[in-house]
Amino acid sequence: xxxxxxxxxxxxxxxxxxxxxxxxxxAMPLVALILISMIAGEKEAAVSGLTYLQSSYVALSTVxxxxxxxxxxxxxxxxxxxxGVLRRMYCSPCSPARLLACDTIASGVMAVVSTIILTVAAVxxxxxxxxxxxxxxxxxxxxxxxxxxSIGLMVASVCRTTKSMNVATSVLYFPMLLFSGATIxxxxxxxxxxxxxxxxxxxxxxxxxxxxxxxxxxxIFSKVCVLAVICVICSGIxxxxxxxx
Amino acid sequence: xxxxxxxxxxxxxxxxxxxxxVDGLSFEIExxxxxxxxxHNGAGKSTTIDLMLGLKEPDEGQAKIFEKxxxxxxxxxxxxxxxxxxxxxxxxxxxxEEACIEYGSLYENSADYNELLSQFGLLQxxxxxxxxxxxxxxxxxxxxxxxxxxxxxxxxxxxxxxxDVVARREVWRTLKDLKARGLTIFLTTHYxxxxxxxxxxxxxxxSGREVVSGTVEExxxxxxxxxxxxxxxxxxxxxxxx
Numbered sequence: 225x226x227x228x229x230x231x232x233x234x235x236x237x238x239x240x241x242x243x244x245x246x247x248x249x250x251a252m253p254l255v256a257l258i259l260i261s262m263i264a265g266e267k268e269a270a271v272s273g274l275t276y277l278q279s280s281y282v283a284l285s286t287v288x289x290x291x292x293x294x295x296x297x298x299x300x301x302x303x304x305x306x307x308g309v310l311r312r313m314y315c316s317p318c319s320p321a322r323l324l325a326c327d328t329i330a331s332g333v334m335a336v337v338s339t340i341i342l343t344v345a346a347v348x349x350x351x352x353x354x355x356x357x358x359x360x361x362x363x364x365x366x367x368x369x370x371x372x373x374s375i376g377l378m379v380a381s382v383c384r385t386t387k388s389m390n391v392a393t394s395v396l397y398f399p400m401l402l403f404s405g406a407t408i409x410x411x412x413x414x415x416x417x418x419x420x421x422x423x424x425x426x427x428x429x430x431x432x433x434x435x436x437x438x439x440x441x442x443x444i445f446s447k448v449c450v451l452a453v454i455c456v457i458c459s460g461i462x463x464x465x466x467x468x469x
Numbered sequence: 470x471x472x473x474x475x476x477x478x479x480x481x482x483x484x485x486x487x488x489x490x491v492d493g494l495s496f497e498i499e500x501x502x503x504x505x506x507x508x509h510n511g512a513g514k515s516t517t518i519d520l521m522l523g524l525k526e527p528d529e530g531q532a533k534i535f536e537k538x539x540x541x542x543x544x545x546x547x548x549x550x551x552x553x554x555x556x557x558x559x560x561x562x563x564x565x566e567e568a569c570i571e572y573g574s575l576y577e578n579s580a581d582y583n584e585l586l587s588q589f590g591l592l593q594x595x596x597x598x599x600x601x602x603x604x605x606x607x608x609x610x611x612x613x614x615x616x617x618x619x620x621x622x623x624x625x626x627x628x629x630x631x632x633d634v635v636a637r638r639e640v641w642r643t644l645k646d647l648k649a650r651g652l653t654i655f656l657t658t659h660y661x662x663x664x665x666x667x668x669x670x671x672x673x674x675x676s677g678r679e680v681v682s683g684t685v686e687e688x689x690x691x692x693x694x695x696x697x698x699x700x701x702x703x704x705x706x707x708x709x710x711x
Contacts, residue, residue, distance in 0.1 A: 307558035316575040
């Protein structure tokens with residue numbers, strides 16, 4: 225365990241040293257929250273029953289997840305593979321799986337840090353209060369994270385080269401970030417785009433979290449099921465197809 | 470001195486897409502020996518190392534390290550075997566110290582990295598990023614990382630390729646120290662002077678087959694040439710270059 229923590233500690237430090245992670249994972253959601261709150265914080269977001277502040281807090285709390293799942297995880301794993309780091313780790317008493325585990329946990333921690341910063345800003349500066357149960361919200365957030373991470377891990381397993389991984393992460397990351405309602409509030413989308421947001425995996429997570437944040441629990445079961453199924457299927461594919469070389 | 474082979478390779482064979490890359494290699498390496506595997510590019514040196522370390526599975530034959538198959542007994546074997554592989558890169562922003570911590574965390578009893586770094590003249594780079602090191606410093610770091618688990622055998626694959634003369638000599642000096650400490654070393658190289666300076670025994674291969682093996686003197690003597698470089702060219706069938 226001590227040895228695991230040593231490795232994890234190094235991997236975590238590396239994340240804090242990566243500029244893209246700091247910009248996209250930590251800074252971007254905060255900046256978006258400040259802008260949306262200042263522009264339209266108190267207005268009701270369409271007929272969602274939420275103000276823009278309430279809706280955006282929830283949506284932006286998934287941006288860290290989105291960055292970690294669709295950028296950090298696949299990029300670092302594919303890089304470690306192509307750079308021969310995993311191969312080198314294979315020639316040790318440990319399994320390369322340990323490095324992957326450390327890396328995935330470190331990505332998760334970045335998403336948590338991103339959400340903590342966002343929460344502090346929303347509560348302290350914009351007076352955000354959650355109507356629903358915060359513990360349940362945290363549970364939903366964790367489920368959303370696990371589900372998105374499983375997609376990211378699947379991409380990392382399936383993509384053999386840095387090139388194909390770049391294509392796959394761009395195809396996943398940007399649409400999820402922009403069209404799932406994570407950054408641009410889905411409430412202002414036209415009908416077609418709204419439908420797209422609702423069926424995107426991250427959109428399902430955001431809708432679940434919006435319900436939980438309002439304390440509205442009637443329609444959550446199907447969403448929890450969708451996220452859980454994604455998690456099981458993608459983790460399975462990821463483990464089945466993973467190659468360290 | 471009683472002879473105890475720590476590495477046993479018998480009739481190792483491996484093909485890729487119908488092409489035989491390693492073709493029936495057999496050798497034994499004794500404890501404390503520096504064993505040099507020589508051959509031109511694509512002769513099968515790296516594949517032989519991959520097969521010995523269990524990175525690839527042989528089609529036929531076997532390779533045992535401490536009488537064990539590395540692929541099946543990774544934990545036991547690699548607690549005692551350190552490796553430096555060709556073209557291993559490091560995480561882009563990792564520092565020398567962090568690399569030592571990370572690789573040290575792989576072993577039950579890791580060596581004191583400060584001591585190793587100072588031995589290899591790298592202590593002043595402890596806080597530097599690995600990416601900022603020169604080629605020679607980076608190769609020395611990969612030797613440090615190969616030694617960080619206190620191994621009894623180290624595998625060094627083309628450790629000095631691409632280094633300048635000074636850096637290469639520095640690496641040699643450190644390898645001679647390791648040899649003096651009784652470490653068993655398996656190395657591959659393209660440089661005949663390096664083989665001559667370091668190796669107790671040579672094993673020259675061509676297209677995956679053994680051409681000749683023995684001490685440096687034996688290898689030269691069998692060829693009837695004046696030095697190892699000429700002998701090597703003779704064995705490679707490139708005598709017109711002489």
